[in-house]
Amino acid sequence: MTIDITLTVNGTARTVRVEPRRLLADVLRHDFALSGVHVGCAHGACGCCTVHVDGTPRLACLTFAVQCDGKAIHTVESLGGVDATHPLQQAFSIEHGLQCGYCTPGFLMTLAPFVDAMVAERRVPEDAEIREAMSGNICRCTGYHGIVAAVRRAVTEQIETGSAQP
Amino acid sequence: MTSADRRHQIGGADRPRHIGARVRRVEDRRLLSGAARYLDDIRQPGMLHLGFVRAQAAHARITDIDTSALADLGAEIRVFTGQDTSGLTIKAPAGHDPKSAALPDGHQGYWRMQDSEQPLLADGVVRFVGEPIAAVLAEDAYVAEDAAERIAVAYEALPVVATMAQAQDPSIPPIFAGWTSNVYIERQMAGGDLAAARAAAAHVIRRTYYNQRQAGVPMEGRGVVAAYDPADRVLTVWSSTQIPHLVRTYLAEELGFPESRLRVVAPEVGGGFGVKGQVFVEEVLVAWLALKTGRPVKWVEDRREHLVASIHARDHLHTLTAYVAADGRLLGLEADITVDVGAYSTFPFTAGGDPGMAAKVLPGPYDIPAYAATFRALATNKCPLGTYRGVARPSAVFSQERLMDDIAAEIGMDPIELRLRNVVRTFPYKNALGFSYDEGSYAQALERVRDLVAEDRAAARASRASATTRIGVGVACFIEQSSHGTPDFTRRRVPIETGYIAARVTMEPDGEVTVDIGLQNHGQGHETVMAQVAADALGVAPENVHVRQGDTLTTPYSVGTWGSRGGPLGGGAVHEAALKIAAKLKAIAAHLLQTDASRIALHGGRAVVIGNEGSYVEIRRLARIALRNVDQMPAGMEPGLEAQCSLDGPADGTYSNAVHAAVVEIDIATGKLRLRRFVVVEDCGTILNPLIVDGQVRGGVVQGIGSALLEHFIYDEDGQPLTTSFADYLMPLAPEIPNIEVHHIETPTPRTPLGAKGLGEGGAIGPPAAIANAVADALGVPVSATPLNANTLWTLAADIRAAAETDRDG
Numbered sequence: 006m007t008i009d010i011t012l013t014v015n016g017t018a019r020t021v022r023v024e025p026r027r028l029l030a031d032v033l034r035h036d037f038a039l040s041g042v043h044v045g046c047a048h049g050a051c052g053c054c055t056v057h058v059d060g061t062p063r064l065a066c067l068t069f070a071v072q073c074d075g076k077a078i079h080t081v082e083s084l085g086g087v088d089a090t091h092p093l094q095q096a097f098s099i100e101h102g103l104q105c106g107y108c109t110p111g112f113l114m115t116l117a118p119f120v121d122a123m124v125a126e127r128r129v130p131e132d133a134e135i136r137e138a139m140s141g142n143i144c145r146c147t148g149y150h151g152i153v154a155a156v157r158r159a160v161t162e163q164i165e166t167g168s169a170q171p
Numbered sequence: 172m173t174s175a176d177r178r179h180q181i182g183g184a185d186r187p188r189h190i191g192a193r194v195r196r197v198e199d200r201r202l203l204s205g206a207a208r209y210l211d212d213i214r215q216p217g218m219l220h221l222g223f224v225r226a227q228a229a230h231a232r233i234t235d236i237d238t239s240a241l242a243d244l245g246a247e248i249r250v251f252t253g254q255d256t257s258g259l260t261i262k263a264p265a266g267h268d269p270k271s272a273a274l275p276d277g278h279q280g281y282w283r284m285q286d287s288e289q290p291l292l293a294d295g296v297v298r299f300v301g302e303p304i305a306a307v308l309a310e311d312a313y314v315a316e317d318a319a320e321r322i323a324v325a326y327e328a329l330p331v332v333a334t335m336a337q338a339q340d341p342s343i344p345p346i347f348a349g350w351t352s353n354v355y356i357e358r359q360m361a362g363g364d365l366a367a368a369r370a371a372a373a374h375v376i377r378r379t380y381y382n383q384r385q386a387g388v389p390m391e392g393r394g395v396v397a398a399y400d401p402a403d404r405v406l407t408v409w410s411s412t413q414i415p416h417l418v419r420t421y422l423a424e425e426l427g428f429p430e431s432r433l434r435v436v437a438p439e440v441g442g443g444f445g446v447k448g449q450v451f452v453e454e455v456l457v458a459w460l461a462l463k464t465g466r467p468v469k470w471v472e473d474r475r476e477h478l479v480a481s482i483h484a485r486d487h488l489h490t491l492t493a494y495v496a497a498d499g500r501l502l503g504l505e506a507d508i509t510v511d512v513g514a515y516s517t518f519p520f521t522a523g524g525d526p527g528m529a530a531k532v533l534p535g536p537y538d539i540p541a542y543a544a545t546f547r548a549l550a551t552n553k554c555p556l557g558t559y560r561g562v563a564r565p566s567a568v569f570s571q572e573r574l575m576d577d578i579a580a581e582i583g584m585d586p587i588e589l590r591l592r593n594v595v596r597t598f599p600y601k602n603a604l605g606f607s608y609d610e611g612s613y614a615q616a617l618e619r620v621r622d623l624v625a626e627d628r629a630a631a632r633a634s635r636a637s638a639t640t641r642i643g644v645g646v647a648c649f650i651e652q653s654s655h656g657t658p659d660f661t662r663r664r665v666p667i668e669t670g671y672i673a674a675r676v677t678m679e680p681d682g683e684v685t686v687d688i689g690l691q692n693h694g695q696g697h698e699t700v701m702a703q704v705a706a707d708a709l710g711v712a713p714e715n716v717h718v719r720q721g722d723t724l725t726t727p728y729s730v731g732t733w734g735s736r737g738g739p740l741g742g743g744a745v746h747e748a749a750l751k752i753a754a755k756l757k758a759i760a761a762h763l764l765q766t767d768a769s770r771i772a773l774h775g776g777r778a779v780v781i782g783n784e785g786s787y788v789e790i791r792r793l794a795r796i797a798l799r800n801v802d803q804m805p806a807g808m809e810p811g812l813e814a815q816c817s818l819d820g821p822a823d824g825t826y827s828n829a830v831h832a833a834v835v836e837i838d839i840a841t842g843k844l845r846l847r848r849f850v851v852v853e854d855c856g857t858i859l860n861p862l863i864v865d866g867q868v869r870g871g872v873v874q875g876i877g878s879a880l881l882e883h884f885i886y887d888e889d890g891q892p893l894t895t896s897f898a899d900y901l902m903p904l905a906p907e908i909p910n911i912e913v914h915h916i917e918t919p920t921p922r923t924p925l926g927a928k929g930l931g932e933g934g935a936i937g938p939p940a941a942i943a944n945a946v947a948d949a950l951g952v953p954v955s956a957t958p959l960n961a962n963t964l965w966t967l968a969a970d971i972r973a974a975a976e977t978d979r980d981g
Contacts, residue, residue, distance in 0.1 A: 026313070040212045041205015043441070045390045046474040050897035053390055081205040089203035098199040101866045104694030106202030107209065107390040107441025136905035143897070145390050145442050146694045147866060148873030148934075149905040 010074035014039070015083040023070050030054045030065035033080060041081035041110045045143070052142030055111040056080050062115050081110035084117060093120050093159040102155035104146030112142050116156055124163045130156070188774065189703040189713055190925065193862045196699040197713070198692070207439040210394035210411040215467035218396070219249075221457060222315030223470075224305040224322045225480060226297035229333070229552040229890025230346060231326035233295055236305060240321040248318045249308040251460070253292040259425060259459060260288035261452055265356065265521040265665045284356035284523055287347055287550065289515035291456040296329070298346055298514040299552050300892055301480030306456060308468065331552050331890045335488060335511050338549035346514065346550050355512065355522040355548040360530050362603035363541030365494075368503025372494035376578050380570040381956040382939060384486040384511070385882040387559040387874075388902060389693070391441025392472035393481055395454050397461035407434045408458050411441070413448040413691050414731030417519060417667075419723050421450040422458050437721035440693035444874070445558035446482045447693065448733040450518045478900055479892045483884055484559030486511040487529060487566035491574050494541075499584050499592050503541035506533050506570075510563075512548045512556035519667040520558055522548040527663060528563035534602045535571050536613045536650045536828060537593040542603040552890040558733065560871060560935040564651060565878060572647040572940035573954065576947060586944070587621050590648050608650070609928075611828040612916040616852040617648055619914060620830040623850050627834040631948060638975035639839055641968075642847070645944025647831045647937040653735040653929025654922070655824030671819040672736060673727035674744035676705055678752055678812035680798040682776075682791030684709060684716040686749075689729020690741045691721040694870075695931060696863045697737060701745045703860060704925065708749035709756070710773025710790060727815055735929025738859055739825060743924035744818040751814035759796055760788045762805040821922040827929055829853035831872070831937030833945040839972055842965025844880065844946070846909050853933060854916040857926035861915075864930055869911040871934020877903045878935070879942040883958050 011020045014037050021036050033042045033056065045053030047066045054065040057079040085091030089098070093113060096102070103109040119138040123130050130138075135156045136149065144152065201207045224236075241248050266283035293304045304324055309315035332338050332346055338353040345353050369375075396409040406428060412418050415435040423430035440447065453470060460468045472481070487510050494503035508529045516522035526546035534542050575593075579586040591614055598610040627644045634642040657669045674688040686701050702716035709716075719725050730736075753773055760778035761768040764786055772781050778793060780786040794812060796803045801810045834848040851868055858864050881901040885893040894900040919926025939957050947954040950967050 024313070034211070039205065040208055043209070043391070044211070046897050048474065048896055048898070051390065081203075085204065087200075087204050087206055089200050094203040097203055098195055101196070101862050103199060103202055104696070104866060104870060105389070105391070105440065105442040106198070106207055106694070109202055110205050113203070132910065133906070136908070139905045143390065143902055143904065145388060145444070145874070145902065146870045148869040148871075148903075148911055149908055150869045150911055151866060153905070153910070 013077040029068040032070040053111040055114040096155035096159040100154035102151035123160045218467040219308040220312040220315040221470040222307045222319035226302040230329040235325040237323040251306040253294045256291040263516040263518040353550040357547035361543035365541040368494040368541040373497035374495040377492040379490045382566040384884040387444030387446040389442025392477040394471040395457040396469045397458045398467035413443045443693040482557030489570040506544040508546035513553040515555045517557045525563045529567040568649040569939045607823045616830040641949040643945040643949025647940035652824045654739045654820035656820040672740040673817035675815040676748040682794040686718045735931040739923040739927040744816045747816035748814045825920045825928040831941040833941040835945040842961040852914045855930035856928035857919045868934040875935040875938025879939040
């Protein structure tokens, strides 16, 4: 059995025919050719596959694509384009918040809304708060140090430059 | 020589501008944007998907494989079993034939071990849960999984060897036919006069230590795609591996396929940590299936497969005996080392790799005149053991550094003072086994750490009166041999055979530079560092250097990325190859500027006359001349700008050193541990890029924290794995990890071209020892095993709780 669903992925609406059991992660990866959606555990424990469904971070490995019919999906590809220009992406690079890069899209999609919220509040979070915000994501390479520093930098710089969008 | 002196020498008169700089990584853009292509992003037209039927019994004879339920699946399915792949195996023998010539160096030889061969698909018997039994091919990955689930395997149980004790119990039969026991290998190594040490000792301290079974667990699992092109008769295999050339050689030999027509590509690799440094049955099988079916075949591992059937690590039991003089000097050390290496010997480091490494490195940073070790590898019905960051060193350092604290406690000496009394201070130093250490900063690093944690040690002492919260400080002082040359491998007679890294540097007609290197990046930032190195030697900017790796089609033969060799040997090879091109550029420039080549320096994109910056030629123009306008070259000079260097390591390698310090706080009522601080003072010789060095150290430390506190592959008495998801196998998450403080000392080595020593693994080596010492300090009890989870800590704190009860009642 297959079902036609319409997903608006990174701003473009498209209808695809899928089996009901197909995971959102697989549909984004294989039907939409979005290589930035990574599957780390496929049981909802590592956060690698995090995407935004109607603006909220969701685990694409625990979501069926059919659950997202009519919804807007954003993946890491939408964040700062091919040059990775989003302030959080730039901060990740400056602070060495990534090594092998496999978990990175999931961290970015988890933390981008957190950074936006802190900038909107004009508040630089404590390290413990940053670490709590990423507690659903596993990074095996960096020891988290650079990621914490990147979040701090992205928030601080946007507050200072006033470039934040609420 | 100071690091600055050393750096000044690099490139002769051309002062380096990029080596040592905190250069941002060129890899980051594609990784951050989602554009990077990992294994699962490889697609081929007409590709079939592979699913596995894996063993559910730890040790059993297969009596039936029933595929009848596939008929009503409504899809075309192909099934292969061990009968189809008969004779194809992973072979990883080690050892020296006792009938052949004497060993070149007596202390390190292994006589032949009992060999195991792992069949691609089980050959009538399964020996661990997760071993592949049948391969299922379907047009769709979901359907391949459906099909694998519908195949029913019937087993006849065989006696399970689930523990070290059972593996050494002569009443339990060996798990391989023809074996006389469940011991792959048991050997000795020794040096110095241990009898004299025993006779002179004022204290004899004997302790047993254990590190649990765990593994590297990269966030991307394994995966393989293979496609045969009948037009060119070329078989291309993509694999998420650290060792593409070694995979190619193994495939060629095992499949009888010409190596010149085999191409192995490691695409972007999502972490490896040593796990992806073996050749696996799945790699050989996928390649074989592509040849057999004529269709591209793809297999992507799921997380459960990874946890039960890739590679496990550690699982070391050590008993050490120290012979100590009255003043705390170590006179001699004896070690008995047992490692549970699981069901099969792995390629290329073998079943003997872990116990042999532990035996080799146990003398560590200390001046111990006499040393003897017995080491053995046991076969059990568990996932095979392979390499993981540090390879035996975390366990060796755990035992060595717990022992130092236990000695200090026994003789009533400060543990840092005891270490300072024993560390090697004169270099080069030859240890009891005959290994020569290059210069390091062992005492200096200890003194630095002593200063850094002085306040924490005072806080720890002050907490001794507390019945609710105790603070403890522990240190671990260690060295790490890396970059060792071919003799170190040939002595051991293991299939790895050598450890050289090759690089080819090419300057194109527009002056842009290509570096092809036989490493494979899986997070280390090779593209950035190698560009820095080439740029300095050639006088160009790192942005003008394109580094390629991981593809055997473009890169020169090398052993791949493992053993912390990328910086010292990979960087060294790029440097040496680039210098050959630099010499040619200088000769052409000297010809054009009518001066001597020794008077030309390369920097800022120009070949400049030294002392006369206004007299120069653009390097771009020199490249154009060397490749296109060759009439302008000096008479008789060969056209082209391409050079290669294959760099083997120095015979005994280089020795990085570090001291780690952990400050812990333990809640006595619950056993909950909080890491208040983790401090590293490390010396990896010349720092090529401090951004990357710090990242490697911090990442390694957090893996080591996982080893110390959390990570544990647990098997029950039937050999069933109990930790088959991330809900059961616990790795460090951000909230429980502190910021990791990293301090550097730079003692460049004369043994590698850039003065660099290995650094990728060191971070993971110290934490189990440092944290265990901190726990012992906090609770005032001996600590002999990891992981130190809350349950264990709560048990260790029992005496403190009991004393508090007594106080209250009294």
